[in-house]
Amino acid sequence: MSNNQWLTNLLKLSNTKIDAPRMREILTDNKKLLMEDNFLDKLYKFGKLSQNEIERVKKINIDKQLHIVKSKEISLFTFEDADYPENLKKLGDSPPILYCKGKLSPEDNNAVAIVGTRRATEYGKTVARNLAKELSCRGVTIISGLARGIDTQAHLGALEENGRTIAVMGTGIDRIYPTGNRNLASRIIKNGALVTELPPFSPPLPYHFPSRNRIISGLSRAVIAIEAPLKSGVLSTVKWALEYGRDVYALPADITSEVSKGTNRLLKMGAIPITGYQDILNNTGLDIKEKEIEKSDKLEHIPENVRKVYELLELKPKTVDILAYEAKMKPQEILSLMLILEMKGLAREIGGKRFIRENL
Structure with a gap:
């Protein structure tokens, strides 16, 4: 089987837009047809596809789609492939054909x-x-x-x-x-x-x-x-x-x-x-990799007034004026301290002189 023929036939089947159970059945029962020319016509002959479904595909430039798949290094996986995601494979209505750019693991x-x-x-x-x-x-x-x-x-x-x-x-x-x-x-x-x-x-x-x-x-x-x-x-x-x-x-x-x-x-x-x-x-029963999460030393060796402002920050934005009021400082002083916190990755401005805390 040429890889081009296999890809072409998968693209044709994908473009029929038939539902997942039917497509899975076709892929399971007609593996040899994926290697052959006139793939869709043979599926019609065996009663697997309607004439309307075949006509829909004939209106699409499959060669152009094939060029995109090959030139952009896109992978196609069927639900029976080893690289198909295991969590999806267990589901009855999972996508029979999955397009992927990048790498699944x-x-x-x-x-x-x-x-x-x-x-x-x-x-x-x-x-x-x-x-x-x-x-x-x-x-x-x-x-x-x-x-x-x-x-x-x-x-x-x-x-x-x-x-x-x-x-x-x-x-x-x-x-x-x-x-x-x-x-x-x-x-x-x-x-x-x-x-x-x-x-x-x-x-x-x-x-x-x-x-x-x-x-x-x-x-x-x-x-x-x-x-x-x-x-x-x-x-x-x-x-x-x-x-x-x-x-x-x-x-x-x-x-x-x-x-x-x-x-x-x-x-x-x-x-x-x-x-x-x-x-x-x-x-949730996740497999956790207990990596050594290094304790941040970002707060070490910083002035007390910078630490004070950091401790006033929250996940909800605070304006410079609110921080100044809470810290009993001038707004201009707050802006200077926020610059230090931003440089250390401890705070972030979200626009309009509003700031939020970043995780340590």
């Missing part, structure tokens, strides 16, 4: 998803990033959806610890969405993978994302919902997580905040409150 079975709204608060973004950092440095792969907001922060947190992270896309593997996350996607490829069940050139259509969410849940041992309004794709991810028997965590937050009403409802429905990474370690 057996250690990715030890994974947690961190998801949330695109319109996240600074508090939510900081919690997502810090949780990802804490879990990553303990050998946990972080799964998310490459979206703006919480997803972006989850991926960044993992990368900051040189940890593994996987982005599940609601587009073809060649279409980074949103486009503003192209640089982030490039970094993820080096420390994990981009994956999707959609063939090349698939655009970010609304109905692609609920299916994307099922893969996020399927890849993970637990799902952490950081912030979500009442109508949010996060709730779709949680629904799949519950169906797959995954642990579901939610971040307690301001009951008056629209972006937290969905996650607060999840807590009322029985989701586990997440107050720190230890909650995940205590409740």
